[in-house]
Amino acid sequence: MSSNNKEHIAPSTGHLSFEDFKQVVLTDYRIANESRQASLLGRKEVLTGKAKFGIFGDGKEVAQIAMAKVFRDGDFRSGYYRDQTFMFATGMSNVKEFFAQLYALPSVEAEPCSAGRSMNGHFGTRSLNDDGTWKNLTAMKNSSADISPTAGQMPRLVGLAQASKIYRNNPELSSFESFSLSGNEVAFGTIGNASTSEGHFFEAINAAGVLQIPMAISVWDDGYGISVHAKYQTTKENISEILKGFQRDEHGNGFEIFRVKGWDYAALCETYEKAIKICREEHVPVFIHVQELTQPQGHSTSGSHERYKSKERLDWEAEYDCIKQMRDWMLKSAIATESELDAIEQDAKKYVRACQKEVWEAFNQPIKQEIAEASVMLEQLAASSAASAEIINLVNNLRSTVDAIRKDILVAVRKSLRLTRHENSDAKRNLQIWLNQYNNENYDRYNSYLFTDTESSALNIPEIKAQYSEDAKMLDGREIVQACFDAAFARDPRVLAFGEDVGKIGDVNQGFAGLQEKYGEIRISDTGIREATIIGQGIGLAMRGLRPIAEIQYLDYLLYGLQTLSDDLASLSYRTKAGQKAPLIVRTRGHRLEGIWHSGSPIGMILHALRGMHVLVPRNMTQAAGFYNTLLKADEPALVIECLNGYRLKEALPDNIGEFTLPLGRPEILREGNDITLVTYGSCIRIAEEAIQELEQMGISVELIDVQSLLPFDIHHIISDSIKKTNKVLFFDEDVPGGATSYMMQQVLEVQNGYYFLDAAPRTLTAKAHRPAYGTDGDYFSKPSADDVVECVYEMMHETNPSKY
Ligand SMILES: Cc1ncc(C[n+]2csc(CCOP(=O)(O)OP(=O)(O)O)c2C)c(N)n1
Numbered sequence: 001m002s003s004n005n006k007e008h009i010a011p012s013t014g015h016l017s018f019e020d021f022k023q024v025v026l027t028d029y030r031i032a033n034e035s036r037q038a039s040l041l042g043r044k045e046v047l048t049g050k051a052k053f054g055i056f057g058d059g060k061e062v063a064q065i066a067m068a069k070v071f072r073d074g075d076f077r078s079g080y081y082r083d084q085t086f087m088f089a090t091g092m093s094n095v096k097e098f099f100a101q102l103y104a105l106p107s108v109e110a111e112p113c114s115a116g117r118s119m120n121g122h123f124g125t126r127s128l129n130d131d132g133t134w135k136n137l138t139a140m141k142n143s144s145a146d147i148s149p150t151a152g153q154m155p156r157l158v159g160l161a162q163a164s165k166i167y168r169n170n171p172e173l174s175s176f177e178s179f180s181l182s183g184n185e186v187a188f189g190t191i192g193n194a195s196t197s198e199g200h201f202f203e204a205i206n207a208a209g210v211l212q213i214p215m216a217i218s219v220w221d222d223g224y225g226i227s228v229h230a231k232y233q234t235t236k237e238n239i240s241e242i243l244k245g246f247q248r249d250e251h252g253n254g255f256e257i258f259r260v261k262g263w264d265y266a267a268l269c270e271t272y273e274k275a276i277k278i279c280r281e282e283h284v285p286v287f288i289h290v291q292e293l294t295q296p297q298g299h300s301t302s303g304s305h306e307r308y309k310s311k312e313r314l315d316w317e318a319e320y321d322c323i324k325q326m327r328d329w330m331l332k333s334a335i336a337t338e339s340e341l342d343a344i345e346q347d348a349k350k351y352v353r354a355c356q357k358e359v360w361e362a363f364n365q366p367i368k369q370e371i372a373e374a375s376v377m378l379e380q381l382a383a384s385s386a387a388s389a390e391i392i393n394l395v396n397n398l399r400s401t402v403d404a405i406r407k408d409i410l411v412a413v414r415k416s417l418r419l420t421r422h423e424n425s426d427a428k429r430n431l432q433i434w435l436n437q438y439n440n441e442n443y444d445r446y447n448s449y450l451f452t453d454t455e456s457s458a459l460n461i462p463e464i465k466a467q468y469s470e471d472a473k474m475l476d477g478r479e480i481v482q483a484c485f486d487a488a489f490a491r492d493p494r495v496l497a498f499g500e501d502v503g504k505i506g507d508v509n510q511g512f513a514g515l516q517e518k519y520g521e522i523r524i525s526d527t528g529i530r531e532a533t534i535i536g537q538g539i540g541l542a543m544r545g546l547r548p549i550a551e552i553q554y555l556d557y558l559l560y561g562l563q564t565l566s567d568d569l570a571s572l573s574y575r576t577k578a579g580q581k582a583p584l585i586v587r588t589r590g591h592r593l594e595g596i597w598h599s600g601s602p603i604g605m606i607l608h609a610l611r612g613m614h615v616l617v618p619r620n621m622t623q624a625a626g627f628y629n630t631l632l633k634a635d636e637p638a639l640v641i642e643c644l645n646g647y648r649l650k651e652a653l654p655d656n657i658g659e660f661t662l663p664l665g666r667p668e669i670l671r672e673g674n675d676i677t678l679v680t681y682g683s684c685i686r687i688a689e690e691a692i693q694e695l696e697q698m699g700i701s702v703e704l705i706d707v708q709s710l711l712p713f714d715i716h717h718i719i720s721d722s723i724k725k726t727n728k729v730l731f732f733d734e735d736v737p738g739g740a741t742s743y744m745m746q747q748v749l750e751v752q753n754g755y756y757f758l759d760a761a762p763r764t765l766t767a768k769a770h771r772p773a774y775g776t777d778g779d780y781f782s783k784p785s786a787d788d789v790v791e792c793v794y795e796m797m798h799e800t801n802p803s804k805y
């Protein structure tokens with residue numbers, strides 16, 4: 001354990017003159033004070049109703065200034081809501097952007113992290129140009145975009161750090177200088193003391209120790225997690241104490257662990273300098289436990305800490321406030337006089353107030369103008385309307401609402417249009433045109449960029465058909481995907497694959513067989529059993545320009561990574577308004593093997609959790625290869641679920657296995673038929689085919705459609721076109737009742753207006769609500785079989801034509 005409890009000594013002055021040194025320290029003091037003032041004023045803005053919620057970095061200023069000193073261009077942050085001072089000190093954010101986010105100002109220029117979409121304290125920089133192409137990330141300081149789930153930043157941090165190692169150790173990547181310069185970049189993580197109780201934290205710490213990557217994790221320890229004291233959070237109430245076993249020593253790799261007081265400016269500067277040097281140069285993960293931090297204003301604007309902190313604790317916090325301690329230290333060390341420091345404090349207050357006023361104006365001014373515009377149009381509408389009095393009333397209300405927002409405008413406009421629903425006037429037409437335009441603007445503000453929507457969107461990748469020679473080889477399915485991956489690795493040095501059993505044996509079904517030998521361990525690697533950080537690795541690597549394929553061994557275990565996929569990856573484009581992207585491909589396999597945890601197909605859960613990703617369910621390995629080829633050309637995240645029972649089935653090898661692409665969102669009609677449309681995907685295709693043979697003998701002609709791409713779903717409405725012909729539809733899969741079949745039904749009946757062509761009730765055929773029982777009988781009684789399909793289709797035929805069927 002490296003301890004760092006040095007007495008109050010000055011940070012190393014190096015070659016600095018005293019005057020220069022003093023200026024550095026005073027600048028730090030100014031930033032700390034500006035940040036504190038932002039927190040104080042931010043809270044007031046919430047309490048007076050101008051902002052809805054506030055969570056601030058007060059009490060953590062000085063440590064973050066020390067950390068900022070060693071943060072360089074190309075480095076990445078993955079942190080949480082306390083980091084405003086770090087963001088200000090590095091220049092990645094500033095006081096104006098802080099207030100813009102507090103007010104939820106919906107503008108990328110004013111609030112670059114999320115354009116007003118995230119609540120305050122959620123930081124991030126923009127890695128992408130407006131056209132979605134990458135910026136030069138080594139010429140700027142970078143912060144991945146924060147999420148609210150505590151410790152949710154940890155899985156991603158592993159990947160951000162691992163990218164440096166990959167760039168340093170793979171010479172083929174040396175030309176990718178806009179992402180890394182010889183892997184010299186450090187990934188800085190921050191986390192609150194209480195959040196270290198999360199599994200994600202421990203999983204990430206262990207993974208970083210195994211991987212030996214330049215990850216510098218700081219714990220801001222203020223002794224609490226909201227109201228809950230450390231004694232309920234952490235064994236021995238001390239996270240660095242219990243992590244001691246991770247300390248590297250002569251027996252092996254591990255972490256370098258530091259402990260420092262959060263009010264001790266000099267010790268903090270020294271600790272960070274030392275820690276980050278080791279991390280950056282040696283690629284050793286470092287852990288910096290910053291203790292004795294405070295929360296001058298309590299946890300957030302939602303409550304007051306007087307409710308759960310003792311008077312002694314509150315007195316201690318006042319005394320050990322890091323800014324007060326820094327001030328005392330400067331006076332004691334004769335670095336500055338009282339009047340110099342008073343002046344800095346006063347200036348900080350004025351500066352922050354001026355920033356706040358300017359941003360409030362910027363937030364409010366456009367809305368005022370929109371209110372004025374809408375009011376004039378409403379008055380014109382009133383002039384020729386029978387509902388004049390009510391409309392004027394709405395206008396007056398709108399004008400007199402203090403700090404009215406866009407919702408207030410729309411409430412008045414939409415109500416007025418409803419009041420005049422039977423009227424016709426130029427004023428009404430003008431108002432309708434204005435409303436359409438206004439809706440478009442607000443769509444852009446609040447609903448756009450679920451995907452980055454660039455030219456490289458997976459939906460824009462042109463189709464290249466698979467080509468087959470007459471003597472095309474018939475291979476096992478696993479050899480088909482293996483050939484596809486082999487071609488991908490040969491083509492692009494950025495492509496990587498990792499997961500449980502992926503490296504040495506080339507995955508449990510041998511899709512990567514032989515590829516580690518061919519391309520090296522740096523590109524194809526085994527991981528520990530840790531699905532959340534496998535996903536996190538993928539996210540972080542993809543954010544730094546690499547093309548990871550993260551493998552989850554079985555679909556049943558995706559749940560361990562689902563939080564990270566849903567909260568982090570799937571929300572990334574939306575929550576940054578296309579400021580960041582992570583084109584990660586997650587590969588897994590599922591649907592059918594044996595038993596409760598090896599044959600799951602929880603597709604509804606996945607579809608609902610992963611909006612913002614593509615979800616693909618290829619029926620065989622050739623289709624899977626086509627999707628991989630498409631996705632590797634695109635820049636959007638996706639989940640590909642292969643069929644567990646398909647690896648040993650024979651398929652023909654396309655001549656262009658590395659080049660052919662399969663379009664997303666386009667189902668394939670596998671069999672044409674006239675009587676009923678059967679919509680399914682994945683392993684159910686083969687069951688459907690079996691059933692269709694028997695149905696044919698009964699004189700029933702089934703049109704079989706393989707959806708194959710659930711998100712996006714049937715963009716060209718192929719399924720409703722089929723229903724036009726058959727007038728009957730059955731949605732069939734092995735999810736729970738009301739799972740993905742209901743999603744498909746909603747898409748076809750509601751989005752595609754398929755209900756219009758039906759002459760029988762649409763139906764779903766699914767597995768039972770429970771997990772599938774073990775064994776062949778277990779499967780037969782749990783999941784839908786060919787018998788079920790035959791009988792269900794027959795019943796539907798009977799309903800429409802009982803005399804014939
Ligand atoms: C997964 C998750 N659980 C609960 C919460 C609600 N929550 C927000 S902050 C917080 C306390 C975090 O304490 P700590 O990590 O010590 O950070 P601090 O706020 O003290 O800096 C909790 C429980 C959350 N955001 N995410």
Ligand SMILES: [Mg+2]
Pocket residue numbers: 192193194220221222223224225226
């Ligand atoms: Mg805490």
